[in-house]
Amino acid sequence: MKILVCISKTPDTTAKIAFTDNNTKFASEGVQWIINPYDEWYALVRAIEMKEKDPTVQIQLVTVGGADADPIIRKALALGGDEAIRVDAEGQDSFFIASQIAGVAADGGFDLILTGKETIDHNGASIGGMVAELLDMDYVSLAVKLDMEQGKAVVTREIEGGEEICEAVLPLVVSCQKGMAEARIPNMRGIMAARSKPLKVVVPVPAASLTSIQSFELPLAKSGVKLISADHPEELVRLLHEEARII
Amino acid sequence: MSVLIFADQSEGHIRKSTYEALSYGAKVAELTGTVAEAIVLGPVLDSLSGLGKYGITKVHHVPDNGLEHMDARCYTAVIAEAVQQTGADTVIFSNNITGKAVAPRLSARLKAGLVAGAVSLPDLAGGFSVRRSVFSGKAYANVSIITPIRIITLNQNAYGIAESAGTAEVLNMTISSPASRLTFKSTSKVSGKVPLTEAEMVISGGRGLKGPEHWGLVEDLADLLGAATACSRAVADAHWRPHHEHVGQTGLAIAPNLYFAIGISGAIQHLAGVNRSKVIVVVNKDPEAPFFKAADYGIVGDAFEVMPKVIEAVRRLKAN
Numbered sequence: 068m069k070i071l072v073c074i075s076k077t078p079d080t081t082a083k084i085a086f087t088d089n090n091t092k093f094a095s096e097g098v099q100w101i102i103n104p105y106d107e108w109y110a111l112v113r114a115i116e117m118k119e120k121d122p123t124v125q126i127q128l129v130t131v132g133g134a135d136a137d138p139i140i141r142k143a144l145a146l147g148g149d150e151a152i153r154v155d156a157e158g159q160d161s162f163f164i165a166s167q168i169a170g171v172a173a174d175g176g177f178d179l180i181l182t183g184k185e186t187i188d189h190n191g192a193s194i195g196g197m198v199a200e201l202l203d204m205d206y207v208s209l210a211v212k213l214d215m216e217q218g219k220a221v222v223t224r225e226i227e228g229g230e231e232i233c234e235a236v237l238p239l240v241v242s243c244q245k246g247m248a249e250a251r252i253p254n255m256r257g258i259m260a261a262r263s264k265p266l267k268v269v270v271p272v273p274a275a276s277l278t279s280i281q282s283f284e285l286p287l288a289k290s291g292v293k294l295i296s297a298d299h300p301e302e303l304v305r306l307l308h309e310e311a312r313i314i
Numbered sequence: 315m316s317v318l319i320f321a322d323q324s325e326g327h328i329r330k331s332t333y334e335a336l337s338y339g340a341k342v343a344e345l346t347g348t349v350a351e352a353i354v355l356g357p358v359l360d361s362l363s364g365l366g367k368y369g370i371t372k373v374h375h376v377p378d379n380g381l382e383h384m385d386a387r388c389y390t391a392v393i394a395e396a397v398q399q400t401g402a403d404t405v406i407f408s409n410n411i412t413g414k415a416v417a418p419r420l421s422a423r424l425k426a427g428l429v430a431g432a433v434s435l436p437d438l439a440g441g442f443s444v445r446r447s448v449f450s451g452k453a454y455a456n457v458s459i460i461t462p463i464r465i466i467t468l469n470q471n472a473y474g475i476a477e478s479a480g481t482a483e484v485l486n487m488t489i490s491s492p493a494s495r496l497t498f499k500s501t502s503k504v505s506g507k508v509p510l511t512e513a514e515m516v517i518s519g520g521r522g523l524k525g526p527e528h529w530g531l532v533e534d535l536a537d538l539l540g541a542a543t544a545c546s547r548a549v550a551d552a553h554w555r556p557h558h559e560h561v562g563q564t565g566l567a568i569a570p571n572l573y574f575a576i577g578i579s580g581a582i583q584h585l586a587g588v589n590r591s592k593v594i595v596v597v598n599k600d601p602e603a604p605f606f607k608a609a610d611y612g613i614v615g616d617a618f619e620v621m622p623k624v625i626e627a628v629r630r631l632k633a634n
């Protein structure tokens with residue numbers, strides 16, 4: 068079985084969010100980059116767990132990004148990917164990125180394509196669905212559990228207010244979230260092995276962008292907290308009722 | 315030209331987030347000088363002509379029984395066909411689970427630009443630009459769509475429901491869905507509770523509550539207010555509360571009118587999931603807790619002393 072795991076690079080969860088160039092660019096100076104947590108903790112680790120159960124599983128990683136994504140993809144290899152492809156392109160538009168991933172997947176013969184639930188910087192939750200459509204594959208989103216049973220995928224997915232178990236035939240695209248796997252850290256052996264694992268850089272396929280980012284904005288700062296004495300909590304209830312008018 | 319809004323339903327009932335999407339879509343239609351129509355898939359129990367109240371002129375109903383379970387591939391095929399038949403140039407979804415699964419597929423199929431997680435009406439000055447939430451609620455991006463057909467998924471609680479008088483014309487639409495290749499085995503719902511992402515008020519507890527046995531403080535207040543309950547990741551990881559209640563960067567992102575945080579420190583990853591809430595109340599015994607910087611109202615105090623008094627005051631308020 069061949070699994071393609073989509074890996075993206077995001078600023079660390081504690082990174083300060085600011086913009087430059089007239090608010091058109093993320094201020095990346097001094098920012099620590101990480102593997103998008105959903106891609107690492109859930110999509111990738113689940114793929115590794117499946118490989119541990121069935122050694123014939125092959126894990127290919129794909130990322131769309133510039134050379135600065137290489138340390139991220141090396142870390143993913145250290146965790147347990149077998150080989151990686153980086154499509155050498157900076158894309159801000161989801162359709163463009165999805166087209167690149169679909170381009171890599173098109174003749175790869177993948178049984179499963181795993182993505183994270185969403186990127187924590189772009190928050191599109193879009194790439195998985197787009198890739199599935201471009202490849203005419205089934206798509207199960209927001210999965211919390213994924214197992215193979217007799218050549219079929221059994222997936223538990225989140226639905227509004229609950230969960231649903233469904234069985235899907237391969238090939239299949241799955242977006243992964245909490246529940247799928249337990250996060251792990253790379254060990255020394257993995258890190259050493261990752262150095263010699265193949266990381267292929269390919270040129271992008273021609274693809275359109277359907278949207279373009281005009282500018283970024285930071286939310287208005289809160290005017291400051293109104294503190295209420297712990298001796299009179301009922302005052303809080305009065306304010307929520309009379310001033311904020313929400314209860 | 316028209317605006318087509320996907321009216322999401324669950325077990326035959328239209329969802330609350332749909333009313334927001336309908337109201338939003340009607341306003342987009344007004345701004346772009348066209349009409350707002352809705353599409354509903356699968357058997358429904360609610361009156362569809364009633365959607366006129368939200369500014370909808372026509373409801374296209376595809377009553378196909380094969381559409382009760384959401385299969386993104388089938389939904390996309392049917393909606394794409396409906397877009398064609400109605401000549402819609404703007405398609406709107408709620409940015410809920412169904413919208414997140416279907417809108418991207420539809421975008422790829424129609425080569426229609428998608429703005430996912432919109433928080434504003436489109437700005438039509440010099441194009442079609444929509445503001446969306448990025449960096450897990452810590453910033454916004456203004457994104458313009460540069461294709462003839464445009465798709466927007468609207469963040470929940472980002473646009474108020476607008477009701478007026480009116481009835482919609484209900485039309486049956488026959489579009490055959492491709493056969494689903496998914497087999498649905500079972501569905502489990504957390505019954506009787508407001509889904510967290512749709513809730514207008516959320517009461518949430520953190521490690522400061524010391525253990526699951528003290529969650530009565532959260533639940534009593536939630537029950538009185540008709541609010542949903544949530545928790546920090548630390549609490550879910552300790553198995554004090556179920557994982558589906560965990561909010562934040564790696565849990566659910568919510569934007570209720572009221573987020574009431576008890577014994578939560580307000581770590582940046584927690585704030586990422588709740589900072590779009592309209593009013594934030596924090597009860598924490600540590601005056602230096604970072605959450606106070608993001609709060610509108612706060613009490614520095616011991617939750618075990620403060621909360622019973624808050625609950626009592628709400629009970630009195632509700633009794634009046």
Ligand SMILES: Cc1cc2nc3c(=O)[nH]c(=O)nc-3n(C[C@H](O)[C@H](O)[C@H](O)COP(=O)(O)OP(=O)(O)OC[C@H]3O[C@@H](n4cnc5c(N)ncnc54)[C@H](O)[C@@H]3O)c2cc1C
Nearest residue numbers: 520521522546547548562563564577579581583599600617
């Ligand atoms: C990559 C990453 C992703 C993460 N994602 C998330 C996420 O999605 N959601 C999330 O919540 N966290 C997330 N975290 C964890 C986050 O950093 C915090 O560790 C977590 O939110 C802490 O939970 P807490 O506030 O309940 O606990 P604590 O940090 O232990 O805070 C407890 C608070 O309770 C107060 N307190 C104690 N006793 C009382 C009392 N008697 N009365 C009143 N107050 C009291 C204390 O002053 C303290 O502020 C993530 C972390 C990382 C690294």
Ligand SMILES: Nc1ncnc2c1ncn2[C@@H]1O[C@H](COP(=O)(O)O)[C@@H](O)[C@H]1O
Nearest residue numbers: 073075131182183185186191192193194
């Ligand atoms: N540049 C990228 N390269 C590879 N995979 C990506 C990229 N961007 C997003 N993805 C994948 O798509 C998922 C959803 O991303 P998004 O639609 O941006 O929220 C992520 O969790 C990744 O698995």
